[in-house]
Amino acid sequence: MTSYIIRRLISMVLTVFVLALMTFLLMKSAPGGPWDATAADRKGLSETQQRVLNRQFGLDKPEWRQFTSYVIGDVDSEGEFNCGAICGNLGPSFKRRGQMVQDILFAPRSPEGDFFDSRFSFTLRLALAAITFGVLLGIPAGVISALKQNTWIDYVTAFITTIGISVPGFVVAIFLIYVFAVSLHLIPVVPKWDQTASWIMPSAVMGFGTMASLARYTRTQMLDVMRQDYIRTARAKGLQERVVVLKHMLRNSLIPVVTILGPVVAGLLTGSFIIEQMFSFPGIGAEFVNSIFNRDYSMIMGTTLFIGVLVVFANFFVDLTYGFLDPRIRLD
């Protein structure tokens, strides 16, 4: 077990390192740079200004050195060592006048705010809201459609879950915004994030996909468990149907369902770029998309690394839970 964890940790570090390297190479091969005058944002810096900025942000160094100094760290002009991304120092953002990337992600957006005002907290809370929505609707839907297999309830659930799994979130979002905000005026068109009403739609859109996959997975597991001998035994010894369903079926079928929550959470935290952008949500996803268009190198690198670490840990955690929940699975 210990050797498994050590081997996994090493391969996790390698994975994130290769991700960083790939992102860096791709990013650098993209034409244009952070100081370009783009159509959206005419900065129009002179050559001297660009040179000064390049020196300030270390872009005058050779490329390999830019990479190592970003990831590991570098000695500055005064001979002092500045630790890089491995110490959690994600570098200064080019776009936001040198504000540190980790501050953009984790620090409050206004001086008087607390952690709940940070971009990561917004993304985290949206993911939690979405997952609550998904669990509260998805698991019961899966259980019911398994119990009522091949009835109209099952077919309707199957239809809705197929839509939820296959139709992309931004398409669902367009319909929801049109129906609830534009036509019915139930929800403000311009969102205010201190009001709960504004959170309903983005969480519902993100939670819809989660709900659909949970419902489908729960149904499959339930159908599998329902055919086991111990269910027949439970019925044969005269237990009430309610007890059979809740104690015997549900408990056994939910174990594997719990394990898919790991990747689901990682997916919600990272896969929400478009939804966040659509709803002008102040989270890390929208910020990441914008940083790509701005060629904000350190912001791209920092966010990718953070997401990478998150995903790698989520996968690791899930593999460990498998071992705990099902002792037949040996990790070695």
Place this chain on the structure above:
Amino acid sequence: MATLTQSAGKAPTASKGPITAKSEGQWQMIWRRLRRNKLAMGGLIVLILFVFMGVGAPLLTRQDPTEFNLGKDQLPPVWVAESPAKLKPNPEYIFGTDSAGRDVFSRMVYGARTSVFVGLIPTTIIMLIGMIAGMSSGFFGGALDNVLMRIVDMLEAFPDILFYIVLTVALRETAFGNAANGLLLLFFALAVVSWGGIARLVRGATLGLRSREFVDAARSMGASSAFIIFKHILPNALGIIVVWAALAMPRMIIAEATLAYLGLGMKPVSSMGDSYFLTSWGQIISEGRSSLNSQPWVLLTSSLCIALIVVAVTFFGNGLRDAVDPQQRGAGK
């Protein structure tokens, strides 16, 4: 309740017909099972309609989808009496016009072309890459297997969309990125990122098949590796490959729409003669995304199309999966 523990109950595609004396081939059997699945056949019909719509776009439309009709912008569709900007519909433009005065109906019809091809071409490329990688990995094993599977781990560890975005942004302004209005880059990005899943699947199937008796028998008779791969492994693995491809198509279509929505898909085409592909649904949504209040028809028609084609292909893919492997019925993805 008792019946539930017995079997999967009455399934719409379960073969109940009499056992015929004539033996049927694997694909005949699959087609027979598939034909009984109403949702899958419905999906197939919708898909075929979209293919005809995309390929036959010039026959279906009267307006040039790229033409800016001056003074006829933001017209509502014919079923709306008056747009929010107090404009009356024009029967020439049945779905109305967008903010540049382009006909929404013809743009939507031509958008089908892009989506259909995005569903087919990258999926085919990925299938080929994945088959070659997966079979060589599974058949030859060793260092090759190790390296390939580590790459697959890497590709699968992160959200695809992250890779797509980084790749398309990086290569967008190069000559490669400009080829075929950016569609070549799009196909390339989709293919490079997405071959991992099918490679792993084919590798697993190959590993299983490699140790079967008929392979041993072929080898003992002196068959070459190539012969075994093409005669024994490939035909037996083809079922899962085709199912995978059918289920990958909607993912490709969504990826294209998402990238186009972010402004990273194909580049805008300004004249009809310039390209075979004129616009895509994602692009239409991207261009009209600020106008959900004033011109909801622009967004709603293309969103509906994306939803329809994706759901149709998914139903077809699910049906195909059940037909190829009835044991897997109802299993999650």
